[in-house]
Amino acid sequence: MTSESGVAAARPAVTPATRARYRRILRFAGWNLAVTWWYELFLPRIGLAGVAARTRSRRMRRFAQRFHVLAVDLGGLMIKVGQFMSSRLDVLPPEITSELAGLQDEVPAVPFPAIRALAESELGVPLEQAFASIDAVPVAAASLGQAHRATLTAQTAEHTGLVGVVLKVQRPGIDAIVDVDLAALRRVGRWLSHVRLVSDRVDAPALVEEFARTSLEEIDYLHEAANSERFAEEFVGDERVAVPSVVWERTTRRVLTLQDVTAIKITDADALRAAGIDPAEVAPVFAEVMFDQLFSNGFFHADPHPGNIFVTPRPDATEGRPWHLTFVDFGMMGEVPPGTRSGLRKLLIAAASRDGKGLVDAIRDIGVLLPSADTAELERAMTHLFGRFGGMGFAELREVDPREFREFATEFGDVVRSLPFQLPENFLLIIRAMSLTSGVCSALDPSFNLWDSVEPYAAQLIRDERGNVIQDVAQQALEIAGLAVRLPKRLDALVTRVEDGSVAVTSPRLEQRVGRLERTARRLVAAVVFGGAIIAGAIVHTGDAVLGSVIMIASVIPLGFAVFAGRRGS
Structure with missing residues (x-):
């Protein structure tokens, strides 16, 4: 989409009807942002967190009812927002999801x-x-x-x-x-960009775009x-x-x-x-x-x-x-771009294996975490999270004592909030798709456990990735072999310079040490050749059992050199 079309969309034709629609959306958003700030941020800071907790359920229901009226009245993109919220059965309270569920079918028809x-x-x-x-x-x-x-x-x-x-x-x-709704959403995005709690973690205007x-x-x-x-x-x-x-x-x-x-x-x-x-x-x-x-x-x-x-x-x-x-x-x-898809596959495998560090590494690969982020504490938080709640379905999580979640939030909340998160391009749609998926699955089966689907799928991904892993190992082996092959030549050059006097020898044991280093390098070459032969033999064996077996047997020669050459020279 060109910048010109974006500007045009930001400035719809002004009529009394569009002006009233625009102002109504902004009034609703502004009022609810103010209410949320008052109850969820301000009151806890002055020691009145209990007041916010006691009124939360009633406020959620009132918000959902008012948004329901707004969405049905206005239609357009407001319906899309309501449909998204109604499907978040896994994270949003029933006061919101049950009230907005009718928006899937309640849109009035055009004559x-x-x-x-x-x-x-x-x-x-x-x-x-x-x-x-x-x-x-x-x-x-x-x-x-x-x-x-x-x-x-x-x-x-x-x-x-x-x-x-x-x-x-x-x-x-x-x-x-749609033009009017997008103009209003762009204004709300600019509001959020001035809220430090939001702007430090997400580019709200970019998400709106x-x-x-x-x-x-x-x-x-x-x-x-x-x-x-x-x-x-x-x-x-x-x-x-x-x-x-x-x-x-x-x-x-x-x-x-x-x-x-x-x-x-x-x-x-x-x-x-x-x-x-x-x-x-x-x-x-x-x-x-x-x-x-x-x-x-x-x-x-x-x-x-x-x-x-x-x-x-x-x-x-x-x-x-x-x-x-x-x-x-x-x-x-x-x-999903190939790089992001690879990161998502790693994330899925890490989640299935309850690997906190692997999960954080995958999040970094996807681009959600900036490269400069210090993730040691986040890794500890994810490991703790998997240890306590890993494997539970959404129905089971709802039955967990809320005090456990509060304790976790108290211990690790500051860690998560302090990290420089960002949402890469198209990630909003990925989150939306997964949110709707989990919501539909929970509606089909309240006891549905996402892990039951994640684990076999992750296992299949691991089997699919096995060929890529072998290729990666082979590539790394070639790189090491190249370095190992070049190393003796560099050592020979160093010895030559020592012998012709271009390098001053200040220790009588230098020549002995160089000799040992050269023998070590040659053993390294032999070890790499052995590893390469084993990998090549295993790969060839799937198509030609005889040739694969010959290559693997021949790998014994460099293995023997790597083992016994060092003993003779020691």
């Missing part, structure tokens, strides 16, 4: 005449010519658009191989609404259609995942026509059981699919809330799982 007018303007023909039939009652109403079931004409159906489709149309005037970029991409349906096809390619042949086909003949920037894949909403436990599907079996499969996107493919669905994931029964399946997951709505997608 069909307005939808018809926009669709016909985009397609350039009356809807009766574009489709054989269309249902005026929407199948879904979302924050940025709404969907209607339709039937393709015979000619289009023959060309595409589809009959039933879903026509997704943008809400009229959504461009202006990242959110702005994804939001503007989300209202471009051509972009979403391309994302859908790319996502489908990532899972070709994977029986766990299905993706609706795009009808390009009936798709524009504001109108998107897709194959009708409507099935059971992933969190509709009653419907799943009625179809003979155990919700507890769906959770680990969904987590595994999201892990694949984040840690292997690098192209992931950044908005996997319950309204965007269906469970589709497969009654005709003769083998394998009798259902699959169907993903829809690819407007908000994220990409």
